[in-house]
Amino acid sequence: MTLARRLATFAAALDFADLPSDVVASVRLRTLDILGIALAASTGETAPSVMGALEGWGGAGECTVVGAKRTAAAPLAILANGALAHSLDFDDTHASSITHASAVVVPVALALGEAAGLGGRAVVTAAVAGYEAIARLGMAAPGAFHARGWHATAVCGPFAAALVAGRIEGLDVDRLTAALGIAGSFASGGLEYLEDGSWVKRVHAGWAGHAGAVAAALARGGFTGPATILDGRFGFYRTFLGTEPDLAPFATLGSRWETPGIGFKPYPCCHYNHAYLDCALELRRAHGLAVDDVEEVECRVPAGEVPIVCEPRAAKVRPRTSYDAQFSLPYSVASALLDGRVGLDTYAPERLVEARRLALAGRVVHAIDPDSTFPHGFPGWVRVRLRDGRTLEARVPDGRGSLACPLPPEAIVDKFRDNAGRALGPAQVDELARAVLELDTLADVRVLTALCRP
Numbered sequence: 247m248t249l250a251r252r253l254a255t256f257a258a259a260l261d262f263a264d265l266p267s268d269v270v271a272s273v274r275l276r277t278l279d280i281l282g283i284a285l286a287a288s289t290g291e292t293a294p295s296v297m298g299a300l301e302g303w304g305g306a307g308e309c310t311v312v313g314a315k316r317t318a319a320a321p322l323a324i325l326a327n328g329a330l331a332h333s334l335d336f337d338d339t340h341a342s343s344i345t346h347a348s349a350v351v352v353p354v355a356l357a358l359g360e361a362a363g364l365g366g367r368a369v370v371t372a373a374v375a376g377y378e379a380i381a382r383l384g385m386a387a388p389g390a391f392h393a394r395g396w397h398a399t400a401v402c403g404p405f406a407a408a409l410v411a412g413r414i415e416g417l418d419v420d421r422l423t424a425a426l427g428i429a430g431s432f433a434s435g436g437l438e439y440l441e442d443g444s445w446v447k448r449v450h451a452g453w454a455g456h457a458g459a460v461a462a463a464l465a466r467g468g469f470t471g472p473a474t475i476l477d478g479r480f481g482f483y484r485t486f487l488g489t490e491p492d493l494a495p496f497a498t499l500g501s502r503w504e505t506p507g508i509g510f511k512p513y514p515c516c517h518y519n520h521a522y523l524d525c526a527l528e529l530r531r532a533h534g535l536a537v538d539d540v541e542e543v544e545c546r547v548p549a550g551e552v553p554i555v556c557e558p559r560a561a562k563v564r565p566r567t568s569y570d571a572q573f574s575l576p577y578s579v580a581s582a583l584l585d586g587r588v589g590l591d592t593y594a595p596e597r598l599v600e601a602r603r604l605a606l607a608g609r610v611v612h613a614i615d616p617d618s619t620f621p622h623g624f625p626g627w628v629r630v631r632l633r634d635g636r637t638l639e640a641r642v643p644d645g646r647g648s649l650a651c652p653l654p655p656e657a658i659v660d661k662f663r664d665n666a667g668r669a670l671g672p673a674q675v676d677e678l679a680r681a682v683l684e685l686d687t688l689a690d691v692r693v694l695t696a697l698c699r700p
Contacts, residue, residue: 249476250472250473251419251423253382253426253499254420255419256378257413260500261371265371269503273505273686275655276338276347276352277348277352279338281678282665283337284313285666285698287334289313289668291568292329292445293313293330301316306318307322308320309322309360310323310698311326311327312327312331313330313700320358321456321459323353324354324357324456324459325452325455326452327353327356327455328354328453328455332349332450332451335569340504340509341507341509341621341622341648341649342381343382343384343398345380345381347377350406350458351373351380351410353455355373356369359372362415365690365691366691370686372411375410377406379409381495381504382495383402385492385504386496387492388622389550390489392553396436396437396486397436399435400435400450401433401434404429404433404454404457405476405482406454407429407454407456407457407458408422408425408458408459408465409422409425411425411458415466422462423471424469424471425465425466426471427471428460429458429461429475430471431471432458432460432461433454435450440554442566442570443561443570443573444569506649509647509648510658511647512646513578515578516554516572517645518624520645521625521645522627523645524626525627526583526628527582529583529628530582530583530586533638535583535638539634542610543579543583543609543611543629544613544628545575545611546613546627546629547613547615547618548621549616551624552612552614556612562575571592571593571597571598572593578592579607580604580606580607583606583630584602615627623643624645625641625642625644626640626644627639627642628640659679659683662679674697674700677697678694681694682694
């Protein structure tokens with residue numbers, strides 16, 4: 247059996263009754279998190295161009311565009327909502343696969359569930375099929391996609407989205423396999439945005455969801471795709487990485503659930519930065535650090551993270567754009583020490599030119615940690631050298647929000663309220679939160695999606 251058929255068989259056979267309660271609870275919270283982020287992003291700098299693209303194509307459709315009064319056809323709503331969900335780099339991360347699962351999975355499940363008038367259980371079940379797939383696709387080559395310049399979310403995402411869409415549309419195993427074969431030709435998304443801080447990564451999750459939905463629709467009509475797309479001679483892993491996949495993650499489908507282990511983000515920046523921010527904030531709190539007392543901050547960084555958040559150094563210590571700053575370890579750590587918090591305002595354009603902030607970022611350096619367990623967790627290790635000669639140190643194996651250090655559900659709800667409140671009034675925020683937290687009991691998810699429109 248090919249890997250694609252194995253994934254298709256799992257997705258086709260999955261039943262809501264098979265899902266452990268912690269998996270269902272996890273999907274509820276992830277849906278809440280993603281909708282809050284997308285609502286916040288609908289008021290941000292990316293939104294006008296995303297909405298402008300939809301306006302340029304004209305027409306309406308049956309699906310909600312989060313944060314907008316207009317609607318769109320399902321593939322375009324998925325594209326827009328996925329782009330918004332990933333625009334703030336505030337969405338969750340599955341560490342072992344280094345994929346942002348929810349920004350791909352949730353927009354597909356909600357849009358197609360809305361279009362079909364499905365209940366919450368069908369949406370949750372389809373979402374789990376996508377979560378379990380994208381996690382394993384990345385785990386089969388941990389860290390390898392990023393090392394080759396591919397964004398793992400972008401290239402693994404279309405396969406997961408195809409399973410979500412195909413499951414909602416009731417495709418059988420043969421057509422789900424074909425959908426995966428088609429999705430493989432849509433997989434794309436490079437890391438070159440790191441060179442100039444441009445926005446393209448923000449649309450990667452939306453494009454992946456869109457591509458998977460299109461692949462499933464084509465397969466539904468009888469269009470064919472190669473069943474060997476993942477493990478064949480010119481398959482996904484050999485073509486993108488020049489290697490064969492590790493088959494072990496696929497052997498645990500249905501017996502080990504990866505969905506609850508996806509890490510929520512407490513900070514709106516690259517997940518590689520998070521544990522360092524935890525360390526910096528703890529040192530600031532515990533020792534009452536004053537920025538003027540800091541001689542140097544050294545971050546001990548796994549080699550695999552360096553090209554993403556530490557290099558090129560000139561751009562990391564003086565970010566050119568907000569997105570540049572979100573992928574800068576020096577800027578983010580300096581901001582944590584300076585402000586005592588890291589939030590959406592940390593990366594506002596006016597902060598990027600503050601002389602004191604940039605001066606401190608210039609004193610944040612990195613050294614390779616040769617013993618790191620990355621990518622099995624995103625560790626943090628910070629040493630602060632003070633002008634009086636003292637050295638302060640903090641070290642954590644993973645950041646808050648990870649499987650090792652989970653955020654309580656209340657913190658995720660609070661994050662949602664803060665984000666959603668940027669686009670909706672308090673009463674609507676409360677009503678939407680209640681609906682999402684009862685997702686699996688809803689008879690029709692359109693009750694929920696209607697609340698995402700201002």
